[in-house]
Amino acid sequence: MSLEKGFTFQHKDIKLVGYSIAGTTTSVAFPEADVCFDVAQGLPFQIPYPTILITHGHMDHASGLPYLIAMKNMQSQPIPNIYMPEPLMTPMNDIMKIWAKIDQHTYKFNFMKVENGRDYPLKGSYFFRPFPTYHRVPSHGYTIYEKKKALKAEYKSLSPVELGNLRKQGVQLDEHFNEPVLSFSGDTKIEFLEHEQVRKSRILVMEVTYWDQKKSVENAREWGHIHIDELLPRLESLKCEKIVLIHASARYTTKYLQEILEARLPEPQKGRVTLFPRPL
Ligand SMILES: [Zn+2]
Protein backbone atom coordinates (compact mmCIF):
# COMPACT_ATOMS: atom_id res chain seq x y z
CA MET A 1 0.00 0.00 0.00
CA SER A 2 1.21 3.47 -0.85
CA LEU A 3 0.08 6.99 -1.62
CA GLU A 4 0.02 6.13 -5.35
CA LYS A 5 -1.97 2.91 -4.95
CA GLY A 6 -4.07 3.84 -1.92
CA PHE A 7 -5.07 1.54 0.89
CA THR A 8 -7.75 -1.12 0.43
CA PHE A 9 -10.71 -1.52 2.78
CA GLN A 10 -13.11 -4.43 2.44
CA HIS A 11 -16.42 -5.14 4.15
CA LYS A 12 -18.31 -8.14 2.76
CA ASP A 13 -19.00 -7.32 -0.93
CA ILE A 14 -17.90 -3.69 -0.64
CA LYS A 15 -14.35 -2.69 -1.48
CA LEU A 16 -12.94 0.80 -1.15
CA VAL A 17 -9.54 2.14 -2.19
CA GLY A 18 -8.19 5.38 -0.81
CA TYR A 19 -6.01 7.48 1.42
CA SER A 20 -7.07 10.01 4.02
CA ILE A 21 -5.23 12.20 6.51
CA ALA A 22 -6.66 15.59 7.46
CA GLY A 23 -4.90 18.53 5.86
CA THR A 24 -2.79 16.22 3.69
CA THR A 25 -4.79 13.96 1.40
CA THR A 26 -8.35 12.71 1.15
CA SER A 27 -9.62 10.54 -1.69
CA VAL A 28 -11.65 7.31 -1.57
CA ALA A 29 -12.79 5.28 -4.59
CA PHE A 30 -15.64 2.75 -4.79
CA PRO A 31 -14.57 0.61 -7.78
CA GLU A 32 -17.82 -1.38 -8.05
CA ALA A 33 -19.73 1.81 -8.97
CA ASP A 34 -16.77 3.28 -10.93
CA VAL A 35 -16.71 6.40 -8.77
CA CYS A 36 -14.14 8.31 -6.70
CA PHE A 37 -14.87 10.76 -3.87
CA ASP A 38 -12.44 13.71 -3.82
CA VAL A 39 -9.05 13.68 -5.49
CA ALA A 40 -6.55 15.00 -2.94
CA GLN A 41 -3.49 16.29 -4.87
CA GLY A 42 -4.18 13.91 -7.74
CA LEU A 43 -2.98 10.33 -7.29
CA PRO A 44 -2.48 7.47 -9.78
CA PHE A 45 -5.06 5.17 -8.13
CA GLN A 46 -7.83 7.64 -9.13
CA ILE A 47 -7.09 7.57 -12.88
CA PRO A 48 -9.43 4.66 -13.86
CA TYR A 49 -12.61 6.24 -12.44
CA PRO A 50 -14.89 7.99 -14.98
CA THR A 51 -16.96 9.80 -12.34
CA ILE A 52 -15.50 12.04 -9.63
CA LEU A 53 -17.55 13.51 -6.77
CA ILE A 54 -15.92 16.53 -5.12
CA THR A 55 -17.17 17.32 -1.61
CA HIS A 56 -15.66 20.81 -1.26
CA GLY A 57 -12.90 23.07 -2.49
CA HIS A 58 -10.12 22.58 0.03
CA MET A 59 -6.69 21.75 -1.39
CA ASP A 60 -6.31 18.37 0.33
CA HIS A 61 -9.58 17.23 -1.31
CA ALA A 62 -9.76 18.96 -4.69
CA SER A 63 -6.42 20.41 -5.82
CA GLY A 64 -5.62 17.27 -7.84
CA LEU A 65 -8.28 17.86 -10.50
CA PRO A 66 -5.94 19.35 -13.15
CA TYR A 67 -3.47 16.45 -12.73
CA LEU A 68 -6.22 13.85 -12.87
CA ILE A 69 -7.89 15.38 -15.93
CA ALA A 70 -4.53 15.64 -17.72
CA MET A 71 -3.68 11.99 -16.98
CA LYS A 72 -7.11 10.77 -18.11
CA ASN A 73 -6.89 12.80 -21.34
CA MET A 74 -3.35 11.55 -21.97
CA GLN A 75 -4.55 7.95 -21.69
CA SER A 76 -7.42 8.73 -24.12
CA GLN A 77 -10.05 7.80 -21.55
CA PRO A 78 -13.68 8.91 -22.01
CA ILE A 79 -14.25 12.54 -20.95
CA PRO A 80 -14.54 12.44 -17.13
CA ASN A 81 -17.72 13.57 -15.38
CA ILE A 82 -16.74 15.67 -12.36
CA TYR A 83 -19.50 16.76 -9.97
CA MET A 84 -18.96 19.53 -7.41
CA PRO A 85 -20.68 22.24 -5.33
CA GLU A 86 -21.91 24.99 -7.67
CA PRO A 87 -19.69 27.81 -6.27
CA LEU A 88 -16.61 25.78 -7.28
CA MET A 89 -17.50 25.60 -10.96
CA THR A 90 -16.22 29.01 -12.12
CA PRO A 91 -12.93 29.05 -10.16
CA MET A 92 -12.17 25.44 -11.16
CA ASN A 93 -12.81 26.30 -14.81
CA ASP A 94 -10.45 29.28 -14.43
CA ILE A 95 -7.77 26.99 -12.96
CA MET A 96 -8.15 24.61 -15.89
CA LYS A 97 -7.76 27.54 -18.35
CA ILE A 98 -4.51 28.58 -16.65
CA TRP A 99 -3.16 25.02 -16.76
CA ALA A 100 -4.17 24.80 -20.43
CA LYS A 101 -1.97 27.88 -21.05
CA ILE A 102 0.97 26.50 -19.05
CA ASP A 103 0.70 23.06 -20.64
CA GLN A 104 -0.27 24.40 -24.11
CA HIS A 105 -2.95 21.76 -24.29
CA THR A 106 -6.74 21.69 -24.47
CA TYR A 107 -8.24 19.55 -21.72
CA LYS A 108 -11.49 17.65 -22.05
CA PHE A 109 -13.73 17.33 -18.98
CA ASN A 110 -17.32 17.86 -17.84
CA PHE A 111 -17.75 19.90 -14.67
CA MET A 112 -21.26 19.56 -13.25
CA LYS A 113 -22.91 21.18 -10.25
CA VAL A 114 -24.87 19.05 -7.80
CA GLU A 115 -28.14 19.70 -6.00
CA ASN A 116 -29.03 18.10 -2.70
CA GLY A 117 -31.69 15.41 -2.94
CA ARG A 118 -31.43 14.93 -6.72
CA ASP A 119 -30.40 11.60 -8.25
CA TYR A 120 -27.53 11.31 -10.73
CA PRO A 121 -26.68 8.17 -12.71
CA LEU A 122 -23.58 6.04 -12.19
CA LYS A 123 -22.48 2.72 -13.66
CA GLY A 124 -25.11 -0.02 -14.06
CA SER A 125 -27.68 -0.13 -11.29
CA TYR A 126 -25.89 2.51 -9.17
CA PHE A 127 -26.77 6.19 -8.77
CA PHE A 128 -25.83 8.93 -6.31
CA ARG A 129 -27.75 11.51 -4.29
CA PRO A 130 -25.95 14.50 -2.67
CA PHE A 131 -26.81 15.66 0.85
CA PRO A 132 -25.94 18.89 2.75
CA THR A 133 -22.82 19.01 4.92
CA TYR A 134 -21.63 21.82 7.22
CA HIS A 135 -18.05 22.96 6.65
CA ARG A 136 -16.27 26.32 6.26
CA VAL A 137 -16.79 26.46 2.48
CA PRO A 138 -19.71 25.23 0.31
CA SER A 139 -19.84 21.45 0.65
CA HIS A 140 -21.85 18.30 -0.05
CA GLY A 141 -21.70 14.67 1.01
CA TYR A 142 -22.78 11.85 -1.29
CA THR A 143 -24.77 8.63 -0.95
CA ILE A 144 -24.36 5.86 -3.51
CA TYR A 145 -27.53 3.84 -4.02
CA GLU A 146 -28.05 0.55 -5.81
CA LYS A 147 -31.36 -0.23 -7.52
CA LYS A 148 -32.41 -3.69 -6.39
CA LYS A 149 -35.35 -6.03 -6.53
CA ALA A 150 -36.49 -8.71 -4.10
CA LEU A 151 -39.33 -11.20 -3.82
CA LYS A 152 -42.38 -9.60 -2.17
CA ALA A 153 -42.89 -10.79 1.42
CA GLU A 154 -46.17 -12.57 0.64
CA TYR A 155 -44.44 -14.90 -1.88
CA LYS A 156 -41.40 -15.83 0.20
CA SER A 157 -42.83 -19.10 1.50
CA LEU A 158 -43.73 -20.44 -1.97
CA SER A 159 -41.75 -23.19 -3.74
CA PRO A 160 -39.83 -22.51 -6.97
CA VAL A 161 -42.55 -24.39 -8.92
CA GLU A 162 -45.35 -22.28 -7.41
CA LEU A 163 -43.37 -19.11 -8.10
CA GLY A 164 -42.75 -20.24 -11.67
CA ASN A 165 -46.49 -20.79 -12.20
CA LEU A 166 -47.34 -17.35 -10.86
CA ARG A 167 -44.72 -15.77 -13.09
CA LYS A 168 -46.25 -17.55 -16.10
CA GLN A 169 -49.60 -16.00 -15.17
CA GLY A 170 -47.92 -12.59 -15.30
CA VAL A 171 -48.04 -11.93 -11.53
CA GLN A 172 -45.53 -9.27 -10.44
CA LEU A 173 -43.59 -11.14 -7.72
CA ASP A 174 -40.76 -8.69 -7.12
CA GLU A 175 -40.64 -5.32 -5.48
CA HIS A 176 -38.10 -2.70 -6.50
CA PHE A 177 -36.17 -0.63 -3.98
CA ASN A 178 -33.09 1.58 -3.74
CA GLU A 179 -30.47 0.46 -1.24
CA PRO A 180 -28.19 3.17 0.21
CA VAL A 181 -24.91 1.28 -0.09
CA LEU A 182 -22.39 3.90 0.90
CA SER A 183 -22.32 7.47 2.21
CA PHE A 184 -19.24 9.69 2.14
CA SER A 185 -19.20 12.73 4.42
CA GLY A 186 -16.31 14.83 3.16
CA ASP A 187 -15.48 17.50 5.78
CA THR A 188 -18.38 18.53 7.99
CA LYS A 189 -19.72 19.20 11.44
CA ILE A 190 -21.59 16.36 13.14
CA GLU A 191 -25.06 17.59 12.08
CA PHE A 192 -24.80 15.76 8.75
CA LEU A 193 -25.77 12.61 10.69
CA GLU A 194 -29.31 13.94 10.81
CA HIS A 195 -29.90 12.99 7.16
CA GLU A 196 -31.81 9.73 6.89
CA GLN A 197 -29.94 8.58 3.79
CA VAL A 198 -26.71 8.76 5.83
CA ARG A 199 -28.08 6.98 8.89
CA LYS A 200 -29.44 4.11 6.77
CA SER A 201 -26.39 3.57 4.54
CA ARG A 202 -24.81 0.15 4.78
CA ILE A 203 -21.37 1.76 4.98
CA LEU A 204 -20.76 5.24 6.30
CA VAL A 205 -17.36 6.72 5.52
CA MET A 206 -17.13 9.80 7.72
CA GLU A 207 -14.62 12.29 8.96
CA VAL A 208 -13.47 12.40 12.58
CA THR A 209 -10.64 14.91 12.60
CA TYR A 210 -9.96 15.34 16.33
CA TRP A 211 -9.52 12.51 18.80
CA ASP A 212 -8.39 13.80 22.20
CA GLN A 213 -8.63 16.74 24.57
CA LYS A 214 -5.73 18.70 23.05
CA LYS A 215 -8.37 19.85 20.57
CA SER A 216 -11.81 20.33 22.07
CA VAL A 217 -15.25 19.77 20.55
CA GLU A 218 -15.49 23.58 20.26
CA ASN A 219 -12.22 23.67 18.28
CA ALA A 220 -13.55 20.97 15.96
CA ARG A 221 -16.83 22.80 15.41
CA GLU A 222 -15.08 26.12 14.82
CA TRP A 223 -13.15 24.53 11.93
CA GLY A 224 -16.19 22.70 10.55
CA HIS A 225 -15.01 19.27 11.68
CA ILE A 226 -16.01 16.41 14.02
CA HIS A 227 -14.50 15.37 17.36
CA ILE A 228 -14.68 11.71 18.45
CA ASP A 229 -16.56 12.86 21.58
CA GLU A 230 -19.45 13.92 19.33
CA LEU A 231 -19.68 10.63 17.45
CA LEU A 232 -19.58 8.14 20.34
CA PRO A 233 -22.96 9.06 21.91
CA ARG A 234 -24.65 8.94 18.48
CA LEU A 235 -23.43 5.50 17.36
CA GLU A 236 -26.43 3.59 18.63
CA SER A 237 -28.82 5.72 16.58
CA LEU A 238 -27.04 4.86 13.30
CA LYS A 239 -28.34 1.89 11.32
CA CYS A 240 -25.11 1.42 9.32
CA GLU A 241 -23.45 -2.01 9.18
CA LYS A 242 -20.05 -0.36 9.25
CA ILE A 243 -18.80 3.11 10.19
CA VAL A 244 -15.42 3.84 8.65
CA LEU A 245 -13.50 6.79 10.03
CA ILE A 246 -11.32 8.97 7.80
CA HIS A 247 -9.61 12.38 7.96
CA ALA A 248 -7.96 12.02 11.39
CA SER A 249 -5.48 14.81 11.96
CA ALA A 250 -1.85 14.17 10.98
CA ARG A 251 -0.95 14.86 14.63
CA TYR A 252 -2.02 11.30 15.62
CA THR A 253 -0.32 8.00 14.88
CA THR A 254 -2.51 5.13 13.71
CA LYS A 255 -1.56 3.14 16.82
CA TYR A 256 -2.76 5.99 19.04
CA LEU A 257 -6.11 6.17 17.19
CA GLN A 258 -6.59 2.42 17.50
CA GLU A 259 -5.89 2.60 21.25
CA ILE A 260 -8.52 5.32 21.61
CA LEU A 261 -11.09 3.22 19.72
CA GLU A 262 -10.27 0.17 21.84
CA ALA A 263 -10.57 2.15 25.08
CA ARG A 264 -13.64 4.21 24.25
CA LEU A 265 -15.92 2.16 22.01
CA PRO A 266 -18.68 0.40 23.94
CA GLU A 267 -18.43 -3.40 23.51
CA PRO A 268 -21.36 -3.76 21.04
CA GLN A 269 -19.82 -1.12 18.77
CA LYS A 270 -16.38 -2.75 18.55
CA GLY A 271 -15.97 -4.23 15.09
CA ARG A 272 -18.68 -1.97 13.67
CA VAL A 273 -16.59 1.20 13.93
CA THR A 274 -13.21 1.08 12.27
CA LEU A 275 -10.44 3.31 10.96
CA PHE A 276 -9.94 3.49 7.20
CA PRO A 277 -6.47 1.96 6.68
CA ARG A 278 -3.77 4.64 6.88
CA PRO A 279 0.01 4.82 7.26
CA LEU A 280 1.33 3.79 10.69
ZN1 LIG B 1 -10.13 18.09 4.79
Ligand SMILES: [Zn+2]
Ligand atom coordinates in the same frame (compact mmCIF):
# COMPACT_ATOMS: atom_id res chain seq x y z
ZN1 LIG C 1 -12.06 20.95 4.33
